Amino acid sequence: MMNARTAAPPVFEAGRAIVLAQETLGIEAAAVMAVRQRLGPAFAQAVERMLLLSGRVVVMGMGKSGHIGRKIAATLASTGTPALFVHPAEASHGDLGMITAADLVLAVSNSGESQELTAILPVFKRLGVPLVAMTGRADSTLARYADVFLDCAVDKEACPLNLTPTASTTVQLALGDALAVALLDARGFKAEDFARSHPGGALGRKLLTHVSDVMRSGPAVPRVGPDASFSALMREMSAKGLGATAVVNADGQVLGIFTDGDLRRLVERGQDLRTLSAADVMHPQPCTIAQDALAVEAAELMELRRITSVLVLDEHGLLCGALNSNDLMRAKVI
Numbered sequence: 001m002m003n004a005r006t007a008a009p010p011v012f013e014a015g016r017a018i019v020l021a022q023e024t025l026g027i028e029a030a031a032v033m034a035v036r037q038r039l040g041p042a043f044a045q046a047v048e049r050m051l052l053l054s055g056r057v058v059v060m061g062m063g064k065s066g067h068i069g070r071k072i073a074a075t076l077a078s079t080g081t082p083a084l085f086v087h088p089a090e091a092s093h094g095d096l097g098m099i100t101a102a103d104l105v106l107a108v109s110n111s112g113e114s115q116e117l118t119a120i121l122p123v124f125k126r127l128g129v130p131l132v133a134m135t136g137r138a139d140s141t142l143a144r145y146a147d148v149f150l151d152c153a154v155d156k157e158a159c160p161l162n163l164t165p166t167a168s169t170t171v172q173l174a175l176g177d178a179l180a181v182a183l184l185d186a187r188g189f190k191a192e193d194f195a196r197s198h199p200g201g202a203l204g205r206k207l208l209t210h211v212s213d214v215m216r217s218g219p220a221v222p223r224v225g226p227d228a229s230f231s232a233l234m235r236e237m238s239a240k241g242l243g244a245t246a247v248v249n250a251d252g253q254v255l256g257i258f259t260d261g262d263l264r265r266l267v268e269r270g271q272d273l274r275t276l277s278a279a280d281v282m283h284p285q286p287c288t289i290a291q292d293a294l295a296v297e298a299a300e301l302m303e304l305r306r307i308t309s310v311l312v313l314d315e316h317g318l319l320c321g322a323l324n325s326n327d328l329m330r331a332k333v334i
Contacts, residue, residue: 023158024158027156027157027166027167028166028167028170028171030155031154031155031167031170031171032170035152035153035175038151042151043178043179043182046132046148046179047179047182049104049130049132049147049148050076050081050104050132050179050183051183051186053082053103055101055103055104056084056102056103057076057082057083057103057105058085058099058104058106059076059083059084059086059106060085060088060105060106060107060117061088061107061108061109061117062109062114062117064165064169065108065109065110066087068172068173069085069108072106072176072180073085075176075177075180076176076180079180079183079184079189080183080184080187081183084098086099088114088116088117088119088120092116092119092120096123099124099127100127100129101129103129104130104131105129105130105131105132106132106134106179107132107134107142109134109135109140109142110135110152111135111136111137111140112135112137112141112143113137113140117142118141121141121142124145130147131145133145133146133148133149133150134150134175134176135150135151135152136152136153136154136168137153138151152171152172152175154167154171158170209296209333210292210293210294211290211291211294211295211297211312211321212291212321213295214295214323214328215312215322215327216240216322217320217321221240221320221322222237222245222246223245223246224245224247224248225247225248225249225250226249226255226256226277226279226282227277227278228247229277230273230274230276230277230278230281231274232278233245233281242322242324243308243309243324244257244258244259244322244324245258246322247278247282248319251318252318252319253317254311254318254319255279255282255284256279256282256283256284257283258278258282259309262282287301287305287307287310288310288311288312288313289311289312289313290312290313290314290315291315291320292315295328295331295333296333298310299328299333299334309322309323310323310324
């Protein structure tokens with residue numbers, strides 16, 4: 001009898017690995033499509049109950065179903081449905097206190113007979129907590145206790161031994177995503193709402209960061225009057241380090257802008273710069289953006305116009321700030 005030390009090393013066959021991978025994906029895809037065909041009123045009932053909750057969706061599951069349950073809870077929570085995961089084994093040792101009569105339990109179990117889960121089902125009945133069962137067996141203990149039964153049965157697992165949870169967990173995951181999508185649609189959940197629950201991510205920064213959050217303001221904004229000499233204009237532009245300066249009237253209305261690119265073009269033409277004023281060299285009607293616009297809109301404007309800086313206006317149309325592509329990069333908007 002061979003032990004771990006004397007067993008022959010595994011034999012790898014690239015072709016067989018690819019065939020098994022293709023079979024696995026085919027079996028799991030077929031299982032998901034089969035559940036799609038079986039969806040009916042029970043699914044709508046589950047969505048409605050979760051939508052009308054005053055509490056939270058408490059997701060529970062053991063083993064691989066528990067791992068899927070954690071993901072379902074996270075997806076629900078990030079898309080507008082308050083949810084958390086409670087481990088069934090820990091629930092019977094005190095964590096049941098996390099569940100209130102205002103909550104709903106979504107129990108995930110392929111067999112519907114996980115001992116740790118079935119042991120606490122009577123408690124839900126006593127508490128009056130609604131139970132949605134996601135299980136592959138309609139005759140299981142879990143399904144019989146449930147107020148709503150979501151059928152996630154599979155013909156077979158993708159595992160060649162038909163033992164390892166593979167197709168069954170894929171179906172559970174897909175069905176959980178279907179619940180989340182149906183709920184976020186019913187809630188009118190928008191990209192801005194998603195961003196508020198993901199402030200640390202790239203999407204959150206793009207949808208939550210406004211121009212006013214990243215712009216330069218006050219004395220940091222380069223500006224001169226139209227009568228300013230060319231040397232005064234250059235001193236202002238150099239001192240503020242934006243690569244441009246606004247030309248404004250006494251009320252703060254933007255008349256134009258002068259940039260490093262404008263300077264280069266003047267030098268190439270060989271003009272006597274000492275005799276010129278800001279009004280002579282400015283580019284009139286420059287690109288501007290409102291301070292309450294999203295920073296990503298400023299980035300899109302710069303890319304569209306092929307410019308590196310933009311002036312910012314307040315609600316009265318007066319100059320209140322400026323920003324360039326470096327400011328947006330520091331804020332990780334681009």
